[in-house]
Amino acid sequence: MSADPSHSCPILHVDMDAFYASVATRNRPDLQGVPVIVGGGYRGVVLSANYLARQYGVRSAMPSTRARRLCPQAVVVAPDFEELGRVSSSVMENFRRVTPLVEVVSLDEAFLDVRGSTRRLGSPLEIAEQLRATIHDEQGITCSVGVAASVSVAKLASRRAKPDGVVVVPPEGITSFLHPLDVGELWGVGEKTQAMLHRLGLMTVGDLAHTPLRTLQRAVGATLGSHLHELAWGADRRTITPRNVSAFGGGDPDKSMGAQETFGRDTDDREVIARELLRLTTKVTGRMRVAGVAGRTVTITVRFADFTAITRSRTLPEATDVTLEIYRTATRLYDALGLQRARLRLVGVRVEGLVPRETVQRQLVLGERERGWSEADRAVDRATRRFGAAAVRPASLLS
């Protein structure tokens, strides 16, 4: 047994293996040894696929039609977000028993700073193995852990550890670990930036590291350029901020809230589109009122049948959470597009510039009327809480 290399590596990145698929199959003996795809509904994409399905080339975010072609024998299941949330919360609780410095990234992913826990629990590597065993025993799912001195290297290490493993990257091994990787592996380099960098002949992280900063900045912009240059040398100063994802409360306040929906079939019917805008607005303002926020900028998104998309936004004089105000703004933005028979694939409504509701000063001239609508919204909220979402909805959403 060689010396534990993890002592100067206080950052853990824990990532559940095929989380949605693992949770969906863990209590289903009938799905053992079967390729499983989560998501993949009508006009949808794959949310997660188990490793058997991945052997056929199925990947997350892949159009479900393509996934089914690649693996027709796969069993497709819908995600159970309540169950996923419960499992996720339990897992995150395990992390918080190790250290309060837990930064939750998503349902299935978190960073831990275990600097202050080694005296009590052992080396970072030992902590990683303890967590993996606990999660496996308690939840019946596996995870992978990256152990490193920095956030970005730990993140890359966990990917390398998959599935069901641990990878430690000690400080002296950082460049030999990073530099052979494709530039697309770096956090912040997606499909477009990867293609651009490849066109410039920058294939690996090592190539990035040895490119003059100014050259890089000219190619991808000042901010991303200097960011990538630092990442390429593993010089990531980012620290861990204890954080929940806001969906579970206790997180940072949201800066925007929105909803969008792809139509079952493309449409150019203004009535259908307006009704959808109302449904989406109702959904968003309901969430805003639960969170106690109001917002000033209303943005609509319109995606056409050819998948191109445009946005239009309007900033109101004052923040609001009133359904009717936001809906009126959204429909005006839509009508101002002056679309003639353009077939739409999707519409969306988003409210930005969110502030706590109690900081909003209503102008008196508008006060009476708007307060009336605000109170109507709140009455709807109360009825929804008592009788369910189906109980109260705008008349145009009946039928």
Added chain:
DNA sequence: TCTGGGGTCCTAGGACCC
């Protein structure tokens, strides 16, 4: 049956103000 839904951040141009 091509391509979800929820977000964040960056860039860039024009308006506007001092």
Added chain:
DNA sequence: TCTGGGGTCCTAGGACCC
């Protein structure tokens, strides 16, 4: 007498992440 120069807000688009 060609054309300052910031800072901030608004809008639109786009890349990226999970």
